[in-house]
Amino acid sequence: MTTFETRLSGFSSLLLGFFRIIAGVLFALHGSQKLFGIPVAAPIPIETFSWPLWWAGLVELVTGVLIALGLFTRIAAFVASGQMAVAYFWKHWPPLEGPANSFWPMQNGGEVVLLYCFGFLALAGLGAGALSIDRRRRGAD
Numbered sequence: 001m002t003t004f005e006t007r008l009s010g011f012s013s014l015l016l017g018f019f020r021i022i023a024g025v026l027f028a029l030h031g032s033q034k035l036f037g038i039p040v041a042a043p044i045p046i047e048t049f050s051w052p053l054w055w056a057g058l059v060e061l062v063t064g065v066l067i068a069l070g071l072f073t074r075i076a077a078f079v080a081s082g083q084m085a086v087a088y089f090w091k092h093w094p095p096l097e098g099p100a101n102s103f104w105p106m107q108n109g110g111e112v113v114l115l116y117c118f119g120f121l122a123l124a125g126l127g128a129g130a131l132s133i134d135r136r137r138r139g140a141d
Contacts, residue, residue, distance in 0.1 A: 016129030021068050023119050027080060028064025031057045059083050067123065070132020077123035084117035 032038045034046050034057025046053045059079065066076035092110030093101055105111045128134045 013130040016123075016126060017070070017131040018129075019119070020070060020073065020123055020129055021131065023116070023123070024064045024066070024068030026064070027116060027120075028061050028068060031059070031061025031064055033057070035061060056083065056087070067120070070128035070134050073128035073132060073134050074124050077120040081117050081120035081124060084113050084120065088113045088117065 029039060033040060033042050034053055042053075044053075046057065048054060060083070063076040063080040063083075066072050067080065088110050089095065092105070092108045092113055093103055101108045105114050
């Protein structure tokens with residue numbers, strides 16, 4: 001291992017924790033936008049209990065807060081990753097339903113969705129990292 005790699009490897013848990021917090025907060029903000037119009041209004045009006053956007057917002061808010069806090073991180077991240085996979089195949093590249101769209105995420109608007117999907121899948125596998133309630137509760141990820 002090079003000196004640079006050796007130095008960075010000591011920070012992997014802390015950096016994973018920072019990634020988890022930022023990703024969780026941003027995901028929760030997507031949910032609060034859909035549910036409450038906070039911090040900015042949703043691009044389209046979303047009625048309470050309407051399928052699927054209001055429910056997607058609820059999942060985003062709850063799992064985003066749990067991920068940011070590092071509480072039940074693995075299961076919350078797995079659920080959030082699954083939601084993003086469904087969103088990609090249902091709305092961005094809909095081979096199952098809807099009008100044909102490009103496979104390429106740059107063209108179908110699914111880049112952020114895929115980044116959330118695989119980022120949360122990584123958190124489901126790796127755990128919460130440093131600065132998490134899970135770590136305090138169990139003493140480890």
